[in-house]
Amino acid sequence: xxxxxxxxxxxxxxxxxxxxxxxxxxxxxxxxxxxxxxxxxxxxxxxxxxxxxxxxxxxxxxxxxxxxxxxxxxxxxxxxxxxxxxxxxxxxxxxxxxxxxxxxxxxxxxxxxxxxxxxxxxxxxxxxxxxxxxxxxxxxxxxxxxxxxxxxxxxxxxxxxxxxxxxxxxxxxxxxxxxxxxxxxxxxxxxxxxxxxxxxxxxxxxxxxxxxxxxxxxxxxxxxxxxxxxxxxxxxxxxxxxxxxxxxxxxxxxxxxxxxxxxxxxxxxxxxxxxxxxxxxxxxxxxxxxxxxxxxxxxxxxxxxxxxxxxxxxxxxxxxxxxxxxxxxxxxxxxxxxxxxxxxxxxxxxxxxxxxxxxxxxxxxxxxxxxxxxxxxxxxxxxxxxxxxxxxxx
Numbered sequence: 164x165x166x167x168x169x170x171x172x173x174x175x176x177x178x179x180x181x182x183x184x185x186x187x188x189x190x191x192x193x194x195x196x197x198x199x200x201x202x203x204x205x206x207x208x209x210x211x212x213x214x215x216x217x218x219x220x221x222x223x224x225x226x227x228x229x230x231x232x233x234x235x236x237x238x239x240x241x242x243x244x245x246x247x248x249x250x251x252x253x254x255x256x257x258x259x260x261x262x263x264x265x266x267x268x269x270x271x272x273x274x275x276x277x278x279x280x281x282x283x284x285x286x287x288x289x290x291x292x293x294x295x296x297x298x299x300x301x302x303x304x305x306x307x308x309x310x311x312x313x314x315x316x317x318x319x320x321x322x323x324x325x326x327x328x329x330x331x332x333x334x335x336x337x338x339x340x341x342x343x344x345x346x347x348x349x350x351x352x353x354x355x356x357x358x359x360x361x362x363x364x365x366x367x368x369x370x371x372x373x374x375x376x377x378x379x380x381x382x383x384x385x386x387x388x389x390x391x392x393x394x395x396x397x398x399x400x401x402x403x404x405x406x407x408x409x410x411x412x413x414x415x416x417x418x419x420x421x422x423x424x425x426x427x428x429x430x431x432x433x434x435x436x437x438x439x440x441x442x443x444x445x446x447x448x449x450x451x452x453x454x455x456x457x458x459x460x461x462x463x464x465x466x467x468x469x470x471x472x473x474x475x476x477x478x479x480x481x482x483x484x485x486x487x488x489x490x491x492x493x494x495x496x497x498x499x500x501x502x503x504x505x506x507x508x509x510x511x512x513x514x515x516x517x518x519x520x521x522x523x524x525x526x527x528x529x530x531x532x533x534x535x536x537x538x539x540x541x542x543x544x545x546x547x548x549x550x551x552x553x554x555x556x557x
Contacts, residue, residue: 182299182505185430186437186531193438205435218383226435227512230428232379232393237424238327239397240417245324247402259473259482260321266472267322267500268293268329271464275456285453285522288514290333291530292460294506297323299534300499303542311492311545314485319496322469330506334388338513346385350392353378357399366404366412371396388513429505436508439527449532453522457529461501462536469497495545501537503530 192201205223212218220228271292279285300323304316353374360370375396383389404410448454473493476482484493511526 180302181426181430182296182302182433185433186504189434189437190439190441194441198440201438216380218380223435226431227509228383228389229379231432231509232390233420234393234424234428234432235331235390236375236393236397237417237420238324238331239394240400240413240420242324242328242394243398243400244402244413244417245321255482257321257325259476259485260318260325262476262482263318263469263473263497263500264322264325264329266468266470267295267326267465267497268468270468270471271460274464275460278456278459279452282452284515284519285456287519288453288456288511288522288526290330290337291507291511291514291526292457292464292503292533293326293333294330294503294510295323295326295465295500296502296504296506296534297327299502299504299538303499303502303538304496304545306542307545311495312485312487315488315492315496318485318488318493319499322496322500326500327506330510331391331394334510334513335391338388338510343385346381347387350378350381350385350387353381354395354399357396361399361401364401364405366401366406366410368400368412368416371400390509432505432509436512437527437531439524439531448525448528451525453525454529454532457503457507457526458533458536461503461507461530461533462540463501465501465503465537466494466497469500470494473497491548492545495541495548498537498541498544501541502534504534507534 189201192198205221207222208219209222209225210217210219272289275292276286276289279288297320300319301316304311304319356374357371357378360374365371375392378396379389379392382392400413400416402411402413404412449458470493473482477484484490507530508527511523511530515522515526
C-alpha cells in the first residue's frame with residue numbers, strides 16, 4: 164500500500180512540473196509574436212458527425228469538455244477506491260481532511276462573494292477560489308523531500324480528493340445551463356445500463372467505455388457539463404472481479420490512465436487556458452474585484468478556512484492531528500491548498516462561458532498570482548521551519 168502511495172505521489176509531482184512548463188509556454192505564446200497563432204490554434208474548429216448527430220466545437224472546448232472528462236473519470240476512480248478501501252474508508256481518518264476541505268471551500272467563496280457582491284456576472288465566479296490543484300500542491304511537497312512526514316502528504320492528498328468531490332457537486336448544481344430532456348433521458352438510460360452491468364458482475368472494460376462515451380455525448384448535449392459523465396462512469400467501474408480476486412478493473416484503469424492525465428491532459432489544459440496577456444499589467448489590475456477576490460480567496464481564504472476548520476475539529480475531539488505532524492506543518496499544508504490553478508481555471512471556464520468574457524483576463528491573472536504566492540509561501544514555511552524526518556527518507 165505504501166509503495167502504491169509513493170508511486171502516486173511521485174507521478175503527481177512530476178505532473179506538477181509539466182504544468183509549470185505548460186503554463187510558461189502559454190504565457191510566452193500569448194505575449195509574443197506567436198499570439199495570433201496561439202489563438203488560431205485554440206479556435207480551430209473540430210467536427211465529429213455520425214448521421215444526424217454532430218458535435219462541432221473549437222479545439223479549446225474539446226480540451227475542456229472532452230479531455231477534462233477523462234481527468235474527472237480518473238478522479239472518480241480515485242474517489243471510489245479511496246472511499247471503499249483507502250484513506251477515506253475510515254471515519255477517524257476522514258474527519259480531519261473533511262472538515263478542512265469544507266472550510267477550504269466556504270471561506271474562499273465567501274471572500275470572493277463579499278468583494279464582488281452586487282455584480283451578478285462576476286458573482287458567477289464565486290466557486291473559482293474554492294478549488295485545490297492536487298498535482299501542484301503535492302509537487303511542492305515532493306520538493307521538500309524528508310522535511311515533511313508521509314502523514315502530512317496523506318492528509319493533503321485526502322483533503323484534495325474531498326475538495327474534488329466538492330468541485331463536482333458545485334459543477335453539477337450551479338454550472339448547468341438549459342436542459343435537453345431527450346439527451347438527459349439517453350444519458351440516464353446509459354447510466355442505468357452501467358449500474359446494471361456492475362450489479363451483474365460484468366468486468367469487461369471495453370463495454371463500460373463504449374456505453375460511457377455514448378453517455379458523455381448525451382450529457383454534452385443535455386446542458387449538464389460533460390465532465391460529470393466521467394465521474395458517473397467511474398463510479399460504475401467494478402473494484403473487484405468475482406472470478407479473479409487478484410484482478411481489479413478499477414485499479415487497472417486508474418493505473419493505465421494516470422500517466423496520460425498527469426503528463427498529457429492536464430498540461431494540455433494548462434497550455435490552452437493559462438495564456439494571459441501581460442501587456443499593461445499593473446497593480447490596479449490585481450485590485451479589480453474579480454482578480455482581488457480570487458487572490459484573496461485562494462491565498463488568504465484557503466489557508467484560513469483549511470486551518471481554522473481543522474483546528475476546530477481537533478479541539479472538539481472530532482479528529483486528531485496526524486502522527487508526527489506539527490501545527491506549523493499543518494498550517495503550511497493549508498497554505499499550499501491555495502494553489503488552485505487547474506481546477507480553478509476549469510471552474511472559471513464554466514463560470515464565464517456565456518457571460519463575462521471581458522473578465523477572463525482578470526480571472527487568469529488572479530489564479531496565477533494566488534497560486535504562485537501560495538506555492539512559494541507554503542514551500543518557504545515548510546522548508547525553513549522544519550527539520551528532516553528520518554522516517555520519510557528512502
